[in-house]
Amino acid sequence: MSAPASQLDQLAWLDASAADDRGRWDEVLARCVHDFHQLPDYVALEAARLGGEGGALRVEVDGEVGLLPLIRRPLPEPLRAVSSASHDALSPYGYPGPLMSSDAPAVVAKLLAAWRRGMAQLGLASAFVRLHPFLNEALAPALGEELRERGPLVWIDLEGSEEAQWGEYRSMDRRKIRRSVEAGYVAVVEDDCARFDDFYAVYAETMARLDASWSGFARPYLEGLLAALGSRAFLAFVEHEGQVAAGALFTRSCGMVQYHFSGTASAHRRAAPTRPLIHAVRQRCAAAGLSKLNLGGGLGSAEDELLRFKRGFSKRRGVFQTWEWIADPSAYAALCRAQGVDATSGFFPAYRQVPVVPSEKEVEDEA
Incomplete structure (x- = not known):
């Protein structure tokens, strides 16, 4: 896909798969x-999983640069008749x-x-952007109602x-980690x-035991991820x-x-082995001079047992936020009407009302 035009020549679409765009990325x-x-x-990799076109909008202003990764997808065929936009992201x-x-x-x-401006030039009806909890603190306040x-x-x-980090663990979790070590878990x-x-x-x-919808994250995907x-x-x-x-x-x-994916053998679930695992990783990363370990939230960002489990390791809290951009509110409402869905349902974009992939695709069922 060609780059969108820009009067100031500061804006370009970079193709994630194109060698020619790698230098600017x-x-x-x-x-x-x-x-x-x-x-x-x-x-x-994610574009291939989601059936879209992976890239990023690169911007340069006043000598500073910015990069917005996106996956551009064609609108479903029935919706193209009611929209001047051809895609969303x-x-x-x-x-x-x-x-x-x-x-x-x-x-x-x-x-x-x-x-x-670039998203509009790409012909997008909307864009759903997951923000980074540590990198987008200055951006979030500027987004307003989006x-x-x-x-x-x-x-x-x-x-x-080490004393301060260990001290932030719940007392129950400290006891269970000690018991795991005493029971021979290494x-x-x-x-x-x-x-x-x-x-x-x-x-x-773990995924089979929980009957989780994980086909998109199966072995071929994980090998590509590595x-x-x-x-x-x-x-x-x-x-x-x-x-x-x-x-x-x-x-x-x-x-x-980032704590990205995890699993527990069925035979050892009662021993809660993920507790000593996270503890050991925390110690190793701290000793290596790294700054933050993000454990994430609950499944689907919910207040659930997984989130409660993670809270046992730290008193530090963050918020998972999204930027939900709409090119034309009236056109967006028309797309939602065409699908027979409520534009304010909470799902975004509402006209793609489909089951949500959990925002944390690791599963901890020991909490």
């Missing part, structure tokens, strides 16, 4: 603190919020104006002392993903008498660690 990554969600290979899974080389309010305002709070999340400050934090087969075995077992992440990904395990009791996939980028 990488330039923004070099200038901005970023997570793995903004990597072009990850955006391309959503973020890749996770926290792929926009990158900005400056948080100055004037720069943020100009970047936002350019992104909105900002929505989806749910709480939990993160660990890795820069405090945590192993790897530097890479060489033991992917061991991880996948407990992950697949290829996209490279050295940013690592695995951690808890073992008992030579058996893997629990495993998890974590990522690290610019000092930030």
Whole structure:
């Protein structure tokens, strides 16, 4: 797809799969603190999973740069007759919020104006953008009514002392971690993903046990994810008498660690092995000088048992937020009417009313 026109020649659509666009994409990554969600290979992977066209709107204003990763999808055929727009867009899974080389309010305002102009030039009816809890603090207040709070999340400050970090655990969780160690459960934090087969075995077992809708995140996807992440990904395990009791996939980028996928062997569920696993990863990452470990929130950003479990590791709280952009409110309302749905239902975009993929695709059923 060609880049959208811009009077100021500051705006361009970069194709996540195009080698010719990689240099300009990488330039923004070099200038901005970023997570793995903004990597072009990850955006391309997600575009393939979601059946869209992966890319990013790159903007340059006043010597500063910004990057908005998006997956552009054609509108469903029946809706094209009632809309002048041809597509809509959503973020890749996770926290792929926009990158900005400056948080100055004037720069943020100009970047936002350019992104909105660019999305309109791409022929989008709407865009659903998942914000990053650590990287978009300056952006969120500028979004006004386009900002929505989806749910709480939990993160660990890795820069405090070991005593301070351990002290933020719930007393019950500290006791259960000690009991796990006494019962012979041993945590192993790897530097890479060489033991992917061991991880996948407990992950697949967990998803099958919970009858979760996970086909999009099955082995081919995970193998593609590891290829996209490279050295940013690592695995951690808890073992008992030579058996893997629990495993998890974590990522690290610019000092930030994400708890991304996990699983627990059915035979060890009652021992709650994910507690010592997270504890060991927290210790390793703190010792390595990393700054934050994001545990995420509940399934679908809900106030649930998974969120309660995560709260046992830290008193630090964040909010998962989304940017919900509409090109033309009247046209959006027409799309919703054509589908027979309520435009204010809470699902966005409402005209694509389909089951929601949980905003945290790791499952912890030991809480």
